[in-house]
Amino acid sequence: MFSFFKKKPPAQPAPAAPEAIAPTPPPAAEEPSRAGWLQRLHQGLRKTGSSIAQVFTGTQIDDALYEELEAALLMADAGVKATQYLLDDLKRRVKEAKATDPQAVRALLVDALTELLRPLEKQLTLTDAPPTVMMVVGVNGAGKTTSIGKLTRHLAEGDQKVLLAAADTFRAAAREQLSIWADRAHVEIVSQEGADPAAVTFDAINAGRARGCDVVIADTAGRLPTQLHLMEELKKIKRVIGKAQETAPHEVLLVVDGNTGQ
Numbered sequence: 045m046f047s048f049f050k051k052k053p054p055a056q057p058a059p060a061a062p063e064a065i066a067p068t069p070p071p072a073a074e075e076p077s078r079a080g081w082l083q084r085l086h087q088g089l090r091k092t093g094s095s096i097a098q099v100f101t102g103t104q105i106d107d108a109l110y111e112e113l114e115a116a117l118l119m120a121d122a123g124v125k126a127t128q129y130l131l132d133d134l135k136r137r138v139k140e141a142k143a144t145d146p147q148a149v150r151a152l153l154v155d156a157l158t159e160l161l162r163p164l165e166k167q168l169t170l171t172d173a174p175p176t177v178m179m180v181v182g183v184n185g186a187g188k189t190t191s192i193g194k195l196t197r198h199l200a201e202g203d204q205k206v207l208l209a210a211a212d213t214f215r216a217a218a219r220e221q222l223s224i225w226a227d228r229a230h231v232e233i234v235s236q237e238g239a240d241p242a243a244v245t246f247d248a249i250n251a252g253r254a255r256g257c258d259v260v261i262a263d264t265a266g267r268l269p270t271q272l273h274l275m276e277e278l279k280k281i282k283r284v285i286g287k288a289q290e291t292a293p294h295e296v297l298l299v300v301d302g303n304t305g306q
């Protein structure tokens with residue numbers, strides 16, 4: 045408190061100090077005002093925050109909480125229909141569980157989300173003869189590289205040794221972007237400037253096998269199905285993967301932007 049007052053009158057000579065200190069409330073009165081200030085700050089942060097976790101940092105289950113949750117779900121790409129469904133489902137669960145604490149609502153949201161997504165669950169099977177090779181394809185900006193980053197982290201957390209193949213040799217920054225994800229998950233990457241995407245993938249699979257990797261994921265450049273020469277290139281990558289390892293690729297993952305209705 046004192047340093048706060050000290051900043052305002054910098055030219056104030058020392059004898060004036062008693063005056064400067066005078067407006068400071070006594071310690072006993074300080075506690076509630078500090079608590080109020082903290083609460084206001086907390087509320088403010090709740091309002092500006094867009095993450096789902098932040099919605100539940102308040103103390104009450106009220107309309108504001110549901111409104112913030114609605115915004116956070118929409119920001120997290122849940123989509124209008126699913127968001128509405130989740131909110132209705134959640135309100136029903138909160139009522140049923142007679143929940144009073146926002147943290148309990150958070151747990152109920154996890155239940156609601158899990159129940160909604162479970163029918164779509166599909167096991168990712170890793171091959172007995174590693175590495176499991178995955179090829180990630182899709183149009184530009186669909187989220188291929190980001191999805192690889194998430195998948196890599198998930199696999200690495202499950203003690204799988206992952207190697208990334210930077211087969212998007214089309215865009216200058218694509219290799220750097222993938223290498224950032226590799227660094228984050230502490231996994232290796234095979235990347236070569238100006239190389240042929242099929243050649244990079246071929247090298248990566250061989251390197252993956254030599255280094256005892258469980259999974260090799262190839263990031264490919266975005267393309268439209270109408271760009272026939274680029275579709276031919278994709279076929280070539282797939283063929284070459286098969287040459288590097290029989291039965292591969294084990295997965296070809298098509299990444300689509302959920303917001304475009306594809």
Ligand SMILES: Nc1nc2c(ncn2[C@@H]2O[C@H](COP(=O)(O)OP(=O)(O)O)[C@@H](O)[C@H]2O)c(=O)[nH]1
Pocket residue numbers: 121182183184185186187188189190191266299
């Ligand atoms: N909102 C949202 N943005 C995403 C998601 N995945 C990727 N992005 C963003 O979409 C842009 C393109 O993603 P990127 O992974 O580079 O796409 P790529 O060209 O298919 O590799 C980037 O700005 C990402 O941050 C997602 O699930 N939700």
Ligand SMILES: [Mg+2]
Pocket residue numbers: 188189190212218263264
């Ligand atoms: Mg990419």
